[in-house]
Amino acid sequence: xxxxxxxxxxxxxxxxxxxxxxxxxxxxxxxxxxxxxxxxxxxxxxxxxxxxxxxxxxxxxxxxxxxxxxxxxxxxxxxxxxxxxxxxxxxxxxxxxxxxxxxxxxxxxxxxxxxxxxxxxxxxxxxxxxxxxxxxxxxxxxxxxxxxxxxxxxxxxxxxxxxxxxxxxxxxxxxxxxxxxxxxxxxxxxxxxxxxxxxxxxxxxxxxxxxxxxxxxxxxxxxxxxxxxxxxxxxxxxxxxxxxxxxxxxxxxxxxxxxxxxxxxxxxxxxxxxxxxxxxxxxxxxxxxxxxxxx
Amino acid sequence: xxxxxxxxxxxxxxxxxxxxxxxxxxxxxxxxxxxxxxxxxxxxxxxxxxxxxxxxxxxxxxxxxxxxxxxxxxxxxxxxxxxxxxxxxxxxxxxxxxxxxxxxxxxxxxxxxxxxxxxxxxxxxxxxxxxxxxxxxxxxxxxxxxxxxxxxxxxxxxxxxxxxxxxxxxxxxxxxxxxxxxxxxxxxxxxxxxxxxxxxxxxxxxxxxxxxxxxxxxxxxxxxxxxxxxxxxxxxxxxxxxxxxxxxxxxxxxxxxxxxxxxxxxxxxxxxxxxxxxxxxxxxx
Amino acid sequence: xxxxxxxxxxxxxxxxxxxxxxxxxxxxxxxxxxxxxxxxxxxxxxxxxxxxxxxxxxxxxxxxxxxxxxxxxxxxxxxxxxxxxxxxxxxxxxxxxxxxxxxxxxxxxxxxxxxxxxxxxxxxxxxxxxxxxxxxxxxxxxxxxxxxxxxxxxxxxxxxxxxxxxxxxxxxxxxxxxxxxxxxxxxxxxxxxxxxxxxxxxxxxxxxxxxxxxxxxxxxxxxxxxxxxxxxxxxxxxxxxxxxxxxxxxxxx
Ligand SMILES: Nc1ncnc2c1ncn2[C@@H]1O[C@H](COP(=O)(O)OP(=O)(O)OP(=O)(O)O)[C@@H](O)[C@H]1O
Ligand SMILES: [Mg+2]
Numbered sequence: 001x002x003x004x005x006x007x008x009x010x011x012x013x014x015x016x017x018x019x020x021x022x023x024x025x026x027x028x029x030x031x032x033x034x035x036x037x038x039x040x041x042x043x044x045x046x047x048x049x050x051x052x053x054x055x056x057x058x059x060x061x062x063x064x065x066x067x068x069x070x071x072x073x074x075x076x077x078x079x080x081x082x083x084x085x086x087x088x089x090x091x092x093x094x095x096x097x098x099x100x101x102x103x104x105x106x107x108x109x110x111x112x113x114x115x116x117x118x119x120x121x122x123x124x125x126x127x128x129x130x131x132x133x134x135x136x137x138x139x140x141x142x143x144x145x146x147x148x149x150x151x152x153x154x155x156x157x158x159x160x161x162x163x164x165x166x167x168x169x170x171x172x173x174x175x176x177x178x179x180x181x182x183x184x185x186x187x188x189x190x191x192x193x194x195x196x197x198x199x200x201x202x203x204x205x206x207x208x209x210x211x212x213x214x215x216x217x218x219x220x221x222x223x224x225x226x227x228x229x230x231x232x233x234x235x236x237x238x239x240x241x242x243x244x245x246x247x248x249x250x251x252x253x254x255x256x257x258x259x260x261x262x263x264x265x266x267x268x269x270x271x272x273x274x275x276x277x278x279x280x281x282x283x284x285x286x287x288x289x290x291x292x293x294x295x
Numbered sequence: 296x297x298x299x300x301x302x303x304x305x306x307x308x309x310x311x312x313x314x315x316x317x318x319x320x321x322x323x324x325x326x327x328x329x330x331x332x333x334x335x336x337x338x339x340x341x342x343x344x345x346x347x348x349x350x351x352x353x354x355x356x357x358x359x360x361x362x363x364x365x366x367x368x369x370x371x372x373x374x375x376x377x378x379x380x381x382x383x384x385x386x387x388x389x390x391x392x393x394x395x396x397x398x399x400x401x402x403x404x405x406x407x408x409x410x411x412x413x414x415x416x417x418x419x420x421x422x423x424x425x426x427x428x429x430x431x432x433x434x435x436x437x438x439x440x441x442x443x444x445x446x447x448x449x450x451x452x453x454x455x456x457x458x459x460x461x462x463x464x465x466x467x468x469x470x471x472x473x474x475x476x477x478x479x480x481x482x483x484x485x486x487x488x489x490x491x492x493x494x495x496x497x498x499x500x501x502x503x504x505x506x507x508x509x510x511x512x513x514x515x516x517x518x519x520x521x522x523x524x525x526x527x528x529x530x531x532x533x534x535x536x537x538x539x540x541x542x543x544x545x546x547x548x549x550x551x552x553x554x555x556x557x558x559x560x561x562x563x564x565x566x567x568x569x570x571x572x573x574x575x576x577x578x579x580x
Numbered sequence: 581x582x583x584x585x586x587x588x589x590x591x592x593x594x595x596x597x598x599x600x601x602x603x604x605x606x607x608x609x610x611x612x613x614x615x616x617x618x619x620x621x622x623x624x625x626x627x628x629x630x631x632x633x634x635x636x637x638x639x640x641x642x643x644x645x646x647x648x649x650x651x652x653x654x655x656x657x658x659x660x661x662x663x664x665x666x667x668x669x670x671x672x673x674x675x676x677x678x679x680x681x682x683x684x685x686x687x688x689x690x691x692x693x694x695x696x697x698x699x700x701x702x703x704x705x706x707x708x709x710x711x712x713x714x715x716x717x718x719x720x721x722x723x724x725x726x727x728x729x730x731x732x733x734x735x736x737x738x739x740x741x742x743x744x745x746x747x748x749x750x751x752x753x754x755x756x757x758x759x760x761x762x763x764x765x766x767x768x769x770x771x772x773x774x775x776x777x778x779x780x781x782x783x784x785x786x787x788x789x790x791x792x793x794x795x796x797x798x799x800x801x802x803x804x805x806x807x808x809x810x811x812x813x814x815x816x817x818x819x820x821x822x823x824x825x826x827x828x829x830x831x832x833x
Binding site: 008014026029035093096112114119123125127190214217218245248252266273277279 | 305309316320323388402407409411419423424450475477497500511535549553560561564
């Protein structure tokens with residue numbers, strides 16, 4: 001008997017330690033990356049690195065700005081494509097679609113979320129890159145196809161599931177009686193959605209978009225394969241770009257052989273982590289608050 | 296606004312909504328379709344039964360067995376490691392603590408935050424960890440990085456199931472004189488087994504498909520990894536490298552490899568869905 | 581009773597999936613009277629009320645048979661415009677459902693949708709309805725605050741005012757006082773009685789005393805069947821069906 005209780009006590013202590021892991025891990029990642037980028041932060045100021053635009057590792061110049069802008073461009077363009085499409089689909093699925101259609105399409109969306117990013121990349125190379133090259137002249141531009149636009153299209157598809165999934169949950173949390181209150185005033189379904197459901201779920205919808213954004217911001221392989229990777233700030237959607245994650249993925253090989261290179265890359269990872277954390281934590285906090293309110 | 300106009304607006308948006316839904320579902324079909332159409336013609340038995348021979352990346356003989364086995368080993372190991380952490384975490388926040396306790400809420404929050412961290416950052420962090428403990432790029436280092444990546448996915452999926460276990464079940468077990476630990480292991484874990492297996496499958500699927508986290512950590516090798524400290528090839532990286540060569544024959548192999556990876560993922564996905572469905576039917580939850 | 585029939589329900593049956601919850605209900609509801617739908621829990625009161633403004637027919641798995649005539653017009657006629665039917669009927673639900681917008685916009689919502697644009701006109705409607713609901717003095721200085729900040733009782737009165745702003749002919753209430761404190765309940769009950777001068781009022785209630793206080797006409801449902809209906813005075817004084825008797829004496833509830 002004593003042995004059993006002792007075992008229970010030990011297990012409780014051990015499990016508590018395990019439970020500390022997720023929280024600790026977030027901090028460890030932050031401090032680990034910070035620690036490794038101290039070498040370069042000792043020589044250059046953070047703003048200089050972040051907003052410097054020359055990237056010549058051999059000359060000791062590590063301006064991250066073009067990469068930062070590459071990420072921002074690709075991500076923003078992706079969100080411009082993804083947000084309306086995802087929200088419209090989510091509205092359709094939650095408000096209009098018959099249950100049978102809804103229950104068929106939801107798993108399809110989940111399946112889309114499970115496809116590895118390399119496969120998205122391969123598909124992008126096969127279909128989207130040639131497509132962009134083909135349509136560029138119609139816009140008076142020349143493009144190899146490896147471009148911001150190609151990255152944005154691939155990325156948009158990758159964030160559909162995130163936005164759709166979260167906003168479906170948000171819509172489901174809007175009480176049916178509230179919709180009926182609007183309908184019984186003689187509003188159409190669309191008017192009810194527009195004025196009541198979307199407004200009631202606004203915080204949650206913003207959170208879903210922020211989550212989608214942070215997903216897109218850190219996505220690496222698929223984007224890397226279709227954006228062209230030239231370290232110049234893109235000026236049009238048909239230009240190629242070089243996002244931060246791609247920088248990290250492409251140069252891990254050399255980083256130990258050039259002085260400060262590893263510090264610069266770890267700093268890039270840190271910047272990526274910080275931006276994603278801000279969006280993520282913000283979105284989660286909004287969602288938790290909305291959930292509390294709904295209870 | 297006249298009634299006609301109101302109706303017309305609704306119709307316009309309905310068309311846009313249906314169009315969007317078609318785009319979303321269509322893109323999945325398009326991706327799978329493209330990969331299958333491009334991949335299957337390039338597939339042959341050698342691809343999945345042989346390792347790369349000399350000059351494979353120039354278009355010579357061989358296959359990607361090294362990457363297939365490497366990926367399975369790596370994702371398998373990582374999933375095991377992630378399970379070792381996820382299970383105690385989930386049991387602890389659901390059984391030992393009240394479900395809405397501060398620790399439980401904070402842990403879920405931390406898991407959600409981890410879930411959102413890009414895999415390339417896990418790769419970089421895995422690399423730092425590797426340097427700290429003096430590891431080289433190896434199967435083991437890859438396993439650690441991917442396990443970290445899988446942890447939040449697995450733990451959250453498990454949590455969804457375990458948090459539904461009714462208190463009455465725990466109380467019933469406790470009233471028979473079982474300790475919490477015994478209740479956790481014998482009653483709750485058994486009750487939730489199908490859900491736990493689903494969570495494991497989901498995490499495994501994510502692990503096997505991820506490339507960015509293994510780039511820094513697992514290395515790449517043409518041989519099948521025989522030990523934890525040897526570098527390991529992975530399927531996603533094999534696809535990436537093959538597509539990166541200038542030779543069309545090798546690029547074709549990338550398509551074939553992508554088809555293989557997609558197939559594996561789909562099988563895992565459907566398996567977990569089927570298992571989850573079965574669970575819903577048979578369980579008292 | 582001498583009153584004109586406003587709503588005529590004819591052979592109405594409703595099922596959720598395989599479960600039939602209303603069985604061949606036929607009843608004429610009088611114009612400009614308060615009708616109370618009473619009956620034990622789960623007997624189909626809410627369902628009956630919701631068929632009146634067609635809130636059920638969009639739902640998955642719901643099957644509706646029979647007719648509902650409003651002013652002689654079958655509202656289940658496929659050619660009919662649902663929004664027009666719904667506009668004819670104001671709905672008060674169990675818990676007040678204020679729209680996620682300001683107090684002002686809650687009232688102005690309906691008129692705006694139906695094409696009222698001028699600011700002055702909207703303001704006039706809002707003021708008039710709030711005054712009629714006895715809310716004006718309480719909220720006139722905070723018209724642009726979110727309506728969710730009002731107390732539950734105030735919210736329910738706001739909902740009533742909001743419903744009246746689209747000029748309905750019928751007011752439907754599903755246990756509209758069940759979430760309210762006694763004080764607010766009284767106010768809402770009182771308003772419903774006043775409103776029958778201009779509107780047909782139909783209220784679901786499970787409080788017999790409330791039915792006695794406000795109803796002119798009673799419809800008693802039991803397990804989906806309309807067991808008894810008629811003028812309230814007659815029914816309470818002289819119930820015919822044994823189930824009705826049992827309900828009145830509190831043997832079933
Ligand atoms: N959406 C639904 N799907 C399936 N069954 C339903 C649904 N809504 C109600 N029911 C069932 O229909 C029957 C009648 O329900 P209804 O809500 O009309 O009863 P009620 O008389 O209003 O009850 P209460 O007094 O509890 O409000 C009940 O048995 C209920 O379980
Ligand atoms: Mg009811």
